[in-house]
């Protein structure tokens with residue numbers, strides 16, 4: 001385009017003019033600024049240009065001195081933290097516990113410990129790094145391999161924070177600390193969603209940074225404690241949660257974070273031994289050639305004798321317990337006495353008054369979140385997660401217990417029945433839920449929950465037999481004492497001893513004089529059932545009122561200041577004494593198919609658990625017959641009767657499970673080779689006891705009249721109405737479903753692939769109750785009594801369910817887990833049922849038998 005030439009020239013001229021003008025403008029500006037600068041320089045001679053200092057960067061903040069100095073802005077709440085030069089490259093412990101949560105979101109409840117870990121603070125150029133240290137391995141420092149101790153071990157860099165200011169004169173680094181705490185930096189708080197979990201299940205929204213906040217900062221020379229409220233938000237939710245959740249879209253979880261100085265003391269690590277049940281910090285010795293290169297650290301308190309030369313001395317620092325001011329007044333004395341019972345054990349380990357108890361004043365200026373205090377706490381939660389819980393804060397480098405709390409649930413000392421749990425009462429709690437990824441699941445304690453059913457049972461028994469109020473109080477007091485001793489035991493480092501109930505015979509337990517003042521088992525760390533005698537005239541103590549012989553021995557192992565290796569060796573060698581037997585959750589048989597030693601069971605009692613369980617079933621049966629007369633009260637609803645009925649039938653179910661564990665059982669002995677009194681590790685249960693168990697199941701679980709109750713009782717099993725609370729389901733008592741669940745719980749164990757495999761295997765090493773004999777006995781127990789006549793509705797249910805289980809063993813999803821021997825016996829039994837189930841009896845029975853035959857015929861067609 002030609003036109004543009006002129007335009008171009010004019011534009012150029014304009015640009016040139018502009019370019020000439022601009023620098024002049026700049027200069028003009030600079031001159032003005034310069035003038036101003038000159039003025040300010042004058043001022044600066046008096047007041048220097050503000051140089052950034054910690055003081056200037058924190059001038060609107062409150063300074064909180066402690067292990068790590070914290071500055072919190074008084075307007076915005078923003079937190080800054082000072083790291084001292086000498087804190088670099090040092091290790092500290094981080095510990096978190098839930099201050100308050102909601103159980104809808106998982107095991108996030110007040111007082112639950114989230115574990116402790118060691119972290120190191122490092123400087124990297126202009127940043128401060130917080131790095132988690134690995135404490136799982138040990139290298140002998142004298143072994144050259146120790147030089148490669150970091151090979152293939154990942155440390156976790158939690159956070160890398162910019163240094164806002166370095167005061168090199170004082171050796172201080174200032175960092176912004178909000179991200180350290182307001183994000184899930186140290187701990188993952190929000191639980192991971194389990195694969196396969198229901199899409200309609202309650203779930204937390206996303207962490208909302210704008211709503212989350214620092215709630216409190218408490219700083220001490222040895223630890224810095226910060227309470228954070230994490231808010232999880234979601235614009236809309238499908239499941240609004242239980243009544244405990246005020247708004248399902250905005251859920252708060254409050255967490256205490258503690259940064260702790262690693263104690264400098266002369267604490268000595270103590271290595272674990274499998275014959276005693278301490279919680280441990282697992283450490284692998286990477287320079288050992290042993291087939292079990294374990295260097296596991298016992299978790300224990302640092303107890304040191306004031307006078308090391310005395311056989312029994314007070315400790316330099318006792319273990320002090322505080323009864324929280326939330327504790328019901330009437331329980332305080334009982335709780336105190338129960339805690340102090342442990343001094344009986346400590347005296348045998350050389351310590352006097354090792355345990356002390358104080359009461360938190362109502363106006364105390366500290367709370368249980370303060371890790372300097374060990375607190376016995378009370379809550380009354382909407383959905384109690386436990387009855388008691390005694391977690392520990394442990395130094396992962398040494399195993400030293402630095403602090404502990406106990407959480408107690410009031411609900412378990414009331415008559416509140418958790419109806420949603422009723423049908424599963426009999427199975428108790430599964431300790432190892434395969435879907436549970438909570439790594440600490442072996443540390444959870446459901447003793448209070450189990451005990452709650454027992455207390456209600458004891459109350460039902462006592463009130464039917466016309467017991468006095470005093471007797472009722474005794475039940476509560478003894479069970480509270482046992483519960484507190486149990487939970488305190490956990491805080492001292494002891495894990496469960498589910499084998500301890502084997503100590504006394506049923507006769508001894510039914511001898512009030514004999515058991516008076518004793519621990520009813522070898523250890524308060526068991527989940528033994530309350531001692532309730534069938535013959536009411538022989539009722540003595542209901543529960544443990546002091547610690548047991550195993551507890552004393554275990555405390556000796558954990559706390560005696562051994563002078564020589566031989567002292568420790570000799571003490572451990574006593575493990576073969578009957579009162580020192582031990583087996584923990586890993587060995588216990590409460591879940592069907594899990595573990596092998598029937599003596600390591602929960603809810604059982606005595607060294608003849610089969611007989612004790614039979615007595616319990618007969619006692620419950622007798623009571624069910626009279627329960628209607630005893631529990632219906634004029635002017636009241638039938639809630640009490642309903643509760644009593646479920647408590648009694650729950651006890652029958654629980655007793656049946658205990659009996660079932662003897663079938664295919666193998667006794668385990670933990671003694672080491674050559675130990676005096678030691679036995680071989682595996683000894684199958686005798687033929688007589690397995691047969692006795694089978695006969696008991698036949699009579700009390702499978703027989704046509706096993707769960708008989710007066711029919712007119714069912715007319716009264718009504719729940720108290722409340723608003724619209726039957727809206728989502730029907731209210732009728734589902735009697736058949738309940739009985740079938742009890743029977744299936746037993747079958748799930750005795751027909752479990754692990755049990756059947758063990759029966760065949762153990763025939764090689766002493767088991768004489770063979771698979772073929774057992775499975776034939778079972779078939780007879782379920783069919784023989786009525787297959788040629790009319791079959792009642794309970795038995796029809798049982799027979800059909802059992803037949804389906806046999807079919808599943810051969811063709812079901814789990815069939816590949818069954819051995820060929822087991823499958824052959826299942827097929828053999830199915831054919832026997834097919835032959836027996838000829839049309840006879842009433843129409844209902846004929847229909848049932850036809851159903852059985854059709855199922856079997858169809859299954860046989862599938863089998864190639």
Ligand SMILES: [Zn+2]
Nearest residue numbers: 445446447486
């Ligand atoms: Zn426990």
